[in-house]
Amino acid sequence: MVKTRDSKRRKPVTHVQVPEEIIVEILSKLPVKVLLEFKRVSKSWLALISSLEFIKTHLNSSANNKEYYNHRVILKDMKGKLKDCSLRSLLYNPITKASEIDYPMKEFDIMWFGTANGLICLAYMEKPYDYEYGFPKKTWPSSGKNICIWNPSIRKWKKLPRFSAMRMSCLFCRYGFGYDELHDDYKVVVMFADT
Amino acid sequence: MITLQSSDKDVFEIEQSILIQSGTIKNMVEDDFTFIPLPSVDTETLIKIIEYMKKHADKTDSKEKNIKEFDKDFMKKTLNELFALVFAANYLHISSLLELLYPSIADRIKDKITEAIRQIFSIRCDFTPEEERRIIMDNKWAHEGTEIEGTLD
Numbered sequence: 001m002v003k004t005r006d007s008k009r010r011k012p013v014t015h016v017q018v019p020e021e022i023i024v025e026i027l028s029k030l031p032v033k034v035l036l037e038f039k040r041v042s043k044s045w046l047a048l049i050s051s052l053e054f055i056k057t058h059l060n061s062s063a064n065n066k067e068y069y070n071h072r073v074i075l076k077d078m079k080g081k082l083k084d085c086s087l088r089s090l091l092y093n094p095i096t097k098a099s100e101i102d103y104p105m106k107e108f109d110i111m112w113f114g115t116a117n118g119l120i121c122l123a124y125m126e127k128p129y130d131y132e133y134g135f136p137k138k139t140w141p142s143s144g145k146n147i148c149i150w151n152p153s154i155r156k157w158k159k160l161p162r163f164s165a166m167r168m169s170c171l172f173c174r175y176g177f178g179y180d181e182l183h184d185d186y187k188v189v190v191m192f193a194d195t
Numbered sequence: 196m197i198t199l200q201s202s203d204k205d206v207f208e209i210e211q212s213i214l215i216q217s218g219t220i221k222n223m224v225e226d227d228f229t230f231i232p233l234p235s236v237d238t239e240t241l242i243k244i245i246e247y248m249k250k251h252a253d254k255t256d257s258k259e260k261n262i263k264e265f266d267k268d269f270m271k272k273t274l275n276e277l278f279a280l281v282f283a284a285n286y287l288h289i290s291s292l293l294e295l296l297y298p299s300i301a302d303r304i305k306d307k308i309t310e311a312i313r314q315i316f317s318i319r320c321d322f323t324p325e326e327e328r329r330i331i332m333d334n335k336w337a338h339e340g341t342e343i344e345g346t347l348d
Contacts, residue, residue, distance in 0.1 A: 018316050022281055025293070029301035036337035040330045041309055042318045102336070155336055 024054065028061040031070050032153040059117055074101070074120070074152065080109060084152070104148050104157040114177025114188075120150045121177035121188055147175070147188060160188065198230045199245075201238040209245060213252040217244075218288030235286055240279045243269075247292055270299040274315065274348050277303065311346065 027035060027049065035058070039046045048054055062070050071087035075098060083098040090096045103110075105124040114121045124146045150157040176189040197214050199207045215221040223231050233241065250265050270277070277300050284292040304312060313320060322330070331338050 016278075016282075016317060018278070019285070022285055023316065025297045026301050026304070029298040030305055033337045034305045036334040037309070038312065039334070040322065040327050041312050041316075041320070043321050045318070046330065154334070 020048075024048070024057065027054070028058045032058075036154060063117075072152070081106070082110075101152065102155055103152065104150055104159075105146075113175040116177060116179040116186060118151065118153055119177075119186065120152065121147065121175070122150055123147050123173075123175055147190075149177075149186070149188075196229075197224060199241065200230070200232045201236055201241045202234050203238040205238045205241075207241065207245060209248075213245075213248050216248045216251060216289055216291070218290070220287060233283075233286075236283045237279070240276075240283050243272075243276075243280060244283055244287065244289070244292075248289070251291060266295055270295065274300070274303050278315075307346075 023045075027038070030038075035049050039049050065071075068088040068091065072084045073087050073090060074082055074084045077083055077098075082101055082103050084101045085096050085098040104122065108124045110122045110124040112120050112122045146159070146162070148157050148159045173190055173192040176191075178187060178189075179185075180187050196208045197211050197220070199209065199214075199220075201207075211224055215224065220231060236244070247269060250262060250269075254262070272280070277296060281293065281296045281300065284296060304315065307315070309320075312318070320327070
């Protein structure tokens with residue numbers, strides 16, 4: 001049963017301050033590209049979006065989203081170049097288009113060997129591909145000196161310092177990359193044997 | 196039956212079983228309140244909230260598809276209305292409605308230009324033009340091909 005009076009003319013919602021907890025929840029549902037654009041809205045938004053806490057909240061929200069709206073798949077094409085496409089499209093559309101992406105050391109042959117929380121660890125050889133019949137030959141870095149961590153969502157990368165214990169006669173290397181929950185940090189592991 | 200009163204002083208009598216979806220109301224009912232004033236929720240918004248709770252009160256399996264359709268249509272509102280709902284749902288602690296509203300609002304604002312965002316969230320720009328330029332340059336690729344939507348709705 002409803003008793004009503006004439007409703008008063010309301011002020012538009014846009015004139016009301018939105019509480020921070022609601023802003024955080026809304027922002028955590030946005031794609032990264034949009035969040036980067038929104039950094040310029042105000043100093044408080046810049047601080048919020050850049051904060052470690054928000055980044056973790058956002059990661060948690062995106063990663064657990066079962067509709068996969070923001071998930072991307074990265075693949076290597078026949079020429080060894082990286083491309084990406086939408087996971088949602090891959091799952092639900094008859095055709096999916098992969099597009100070129102910007103990534104570190106594009107001109108060299110790269111190998112990715114670990115991912116964690118949207119970060120990708122790459123090793124690269126500092127010489128251009130060797131091609132054989134149009135395809136890169138598999139000559140993998142036996143010295144493994146060049147490693148970088150890449151965040152494709154924000155398109156930034158960081159080269160790791162060359163590690164000091166390297167011996168030139170190293171036969172082969174194996175790499176690993178992961179998130180260390182105990183220390184809230186990321187670790188790169190390199191194992192190598194020499195003759 | 197519980198009586199809710201909006202900020203416009205309109206009253207609504209609703210069954211307790213429907214209203215307990217609101218954590219706030221549930222607590223008050225447990226403290227034996229039967230008349231609950233809601234000074235921060237206006238009539239228009241309260242009507243919508245009640246509509247939502249009524250639909251979600253009966254959560255049997257057969258109704259699930261029906262509810263999903265309802266939710267989809269329920270989000271087809273102006274941005275102003277969605278914000279009014281999010282404030283009310285936040286105050287009333289209706290988590291299922293909040294989980295519906297957050298991505299809907301996010302989707303609605305994601306293509307908007309900076310100035311529209313500032314107006315929607317009532318934010319004053321406190322950057323100097325130089326500072327703002329630096330932020331844009333830092334993530335230049337993100338700003339390319341944007342600035343297409345300037346409405347407040």
